[in-house]
Amino acid sequence: EAQVTQNPRYLITVTGKKLTVTCSQNMNHEYMSWYRQDPGLGLRQIYYSMNVEVTDKGDVPEGYKVSRKEKRNFPLILESPSPNQTSLYFCASSFTGVSSTDTQYFGPGTRLTVL
Amino acid sequence: AQSVTQLGSHVSVSEGALVLLRCNYSSSVPPYLFWYVQYPNQGLQLLLKYTSAATLVKGINGFEAEFKKSETSFHLTKPSAHMSDAAEYFCAVRTDTGRRALTFGSGTRLQVQP
Numbered sequence: 001e002a003q004v005t006q007n008p009r010y011l012i013t014v015t016g017k018k019l020t021v022t023c024s025q026n027m028n029h030e031y032m033s034w035y036r037q038d039p040g041l042g043l044r045q046i047y048y049s050m051n052v053e054v055t056d057k058g059d060v061p062e063g064y065k066v067s068r069k070e071k072r073n074f075p076l077i078l079e080s081p082s083p084n085q086t087s088l089y090f091c092a093s094s095f096t097g098v099s100s101t102d103t104q105y106f107g108p109g110t111r112l113t114v115l
Numbered sequence: 116a117q118s119v120t121q122l123g124s125h126v127s128v129s130e131g132a133l134v135l136l137r138c139n140y141s142s143s144v145p146p147y148l149f150w151y152v153q154y155p156n157q158g159l160q161l162l163l164k165y166t167s168a169a170t171l172v173k174g175i176n177g178f179e180a181e182f183k184k185s186e187t188s189f190h191l192t193k194p195s196a197h198m199s200d201a202a203e204y205f206c207a208v209r210t211d212t213g214r215r216a217l218t219f220g221s222g223t224r225l226q227v228q229p
Contacts, residue, residue: 004158033216040124042205042219043159058216090158092217101147101166101209104217106158 002027004107006091012113013081021076021110023091031094032074033058033104034066036087043090049074081114088112117142117208121220129228134193136223138180138206141187148189149207149217150180159205165189176200201227 004025013019025032033048035058045058049068063085065077074093078085089110094102122137140146147166151159163174170182180191189206206220 035219040221042119042221043207043217044219045216048216092159101164103161103164106151106160108158109156 002105004091004093004105006089006107006110008110009108010111012115014115015082016080019078019081019112021078021089021091021112023074023076023107024072025074025091025093025105026072027093027095027105028071029093029105030071030096031102031104032068033092034064034074034076035090035092036060037090037109038087046076046089081112083114086112086114117146117210117218119206119208119218119220121204121206121223123223124221125224125226127226127228128196130198131195134178134191134196134200134225136191136204136206136225138189138191138220139187140189140206140208142208142210144210147209148180148182149209150174150178150189150191151205151207151219153203153205153222155202162191162204196225196227198227198229201225 007022030051034046035043037043044060047066049055091107092104094104118141120139149164150162153159163172165182173179178193203222203224205222207217
């Protein structure tokens with residue numbers, strides 16, 4: 001089944017404790033992206049990747065890191081989480097990043113709480 | 116820069132009534148427009164998308180949307196609401212410039228009353 005998977009689905013952590021949220025897709029997509037969803041703000045892009053080893057900042061990159069060493073994986077890293085990073089996170093992928101009409105497929109989300 | 120405005124954070128309709136969810140966009144270049152639906156505790160699922168091929172776009176689950184350039188709108192409609200349509204709906208815009216990011220509206224939560 002074609003899908004985007006994220007782990008963990010739920011995470012409660014404390015300020016300053018490094019964490020990684022994994023994202024994997026099995027559709028051989030080139031483009032991958034991370035969003036955060038906050039009430040009343042919709043989804044905002046954190047980072048994106050056009051292909052392996054090509055990543056760039058989105059609208060709200062502060063406090064986050066990403067890497068793209070393999071085509072299928074795009075982990076989101078919070079080196080020192082803070083309470084303002086409490087949010088619902090979505091990973092998404094599409095066939096390419098070049099065509100704006102490509103459908104983006106979303107993972108199920110990761111609900112992160114930073115105490 | 117591009118942006119999306121969704122009028123009404125909550126919309127309530129009766130089962131069988133018309134559903135109308137409003138979306139207005141701002142873009143300095145030709146836009147591509149999308150509607151996504153999010154059911155409780157799930158990710159986003161594409162309902163339909165406008166890619167300039169036709170102004171009236173039909174999507175899944177009986178939804179459709181019409182692109183109106185003069186009004187910069189892309190409202191989502193469904194003739195008859197079902198209980199299963201209760202969800203949050205997001206309008207999004209993307210263009211062929213810059214980083215080609217999806218820019219989302221703030222979402223509209225649809226309630227369907229029996």
